[in-house]
Amino acid sequence: MTSQVHREGKIPKTERVCFVSAVVGLCVYQYRFISEIKCWTILADISKKAYANLFGAETESPAVVNPNLYFSTRRTDVATVTNWNAPLVWEGTFDPIVIDDIYKKMDPRVAVVVFAVGKYTRFIKGFLESAENHFLVDFRVTYYVFTDNAKGVPQVALGKGRNITVVPVPSANRWQDVVLSRMKWATITIDKQVGADYLFMMDIDSIFYNRFGAESLSRLSAVLHRGYYKNTKRNRFPYERRPQSKAYIPAGEGDYYYTAAVWSGYLEDMYKLVKHCYFQSEEDKKNNIEAVWQEESHLNKYLLYNKPTKVLSPEYLWSDYDKVPLDIKVVRISQLRKNYAEVRPNGGH
């Protein structure tokens, strides 16, 4: 019985030979087919190169001539657009040469407003020298250094078309007054003396480490605060939560938490913004309240109702205190470590 079953389950020899021949035949055919495809691809590539040599590569779109170009301006590990369809800028989402070229044709005048009051003058040199190496290189830039110590502004070698204007401001007893007064002094100074197309507001306690180029320019650009861009739910953003303050944002509202240490835009849009925040903080003062993160709170309130036209990733302001995670491919500018208690007129946080 056992041997019968065994014999019945066995495939006859002729059928076995046919089956093996069919498999071998298929393999040979597949191999030839694949080699032919390879052959055609190589031929197509050679003729494409020959065509480009004869007639110039510009006859084809960059995506065809260099397929990598298409892929190099994509990131899939991070959001690259906001839900109001503004670009969210990360390394790998733009071609630096193309984008600088577009803006250079317009040759914009760029103003940078930085404050160096009290002991913060020590940061001016590092900020300016590193900006000369990385910030909008080859563009026209004027740094407006607001300080209570004009003599403390060091000599720094500047590139062509780049200048420093020193603007005197009073000393302060509280650091909170300095950061808040940035809105006031920016308003007054834009009114009086700033001639520019774009204006940046920046913290001085920072160093540029890598390219910070024209991809940052737009009508209103804001930078995601490094501390809250990834794992923080909107209700945990450190917005002003007291309804008595003009910077109040109710629970359930908000898009992002933006830093006040780097932000920019068209001069006229920035003027509207700083003036609005200045007036709002004056209202707060009358009501004996100061927003939890001073001008940063007012900025966040403004940007909630007047959406930025570009949002920049935390590459555009990192901090030397924090480890650089995988999604930050390039640190363009970073806040320095500092002894808060020593550098601020009224100590710590």
Ligand SMILES: CC(=O)N[C@H]1[C@@H](OP(=O)(O)OP(=O)(O)OC[C@H]2O[C@@H](n3ccc(=O)[nH]c3=O)[C@H](O)[C@@H]2O)O[C@H](CO)[C@H](O)[C@@H]1O
């Ligand atoms: C990375 C970031 O989000 N930074 C913000 C944060 O703390 P920061 O710890 O970065 O604030 P900070 O001490 O750097 O002060 C902001 C800036 O104000 C200027 N300054 C300040 C004090 C002083 O005595 N003299 C002087 O010149 C200086 O340009 C400095 O860079 O909170 C501040 C307000 O609470 C501002 O919103 C900063 O933009």
Ligand SMILES: [Mn+2]
């Ligand atoms: Mn700072």
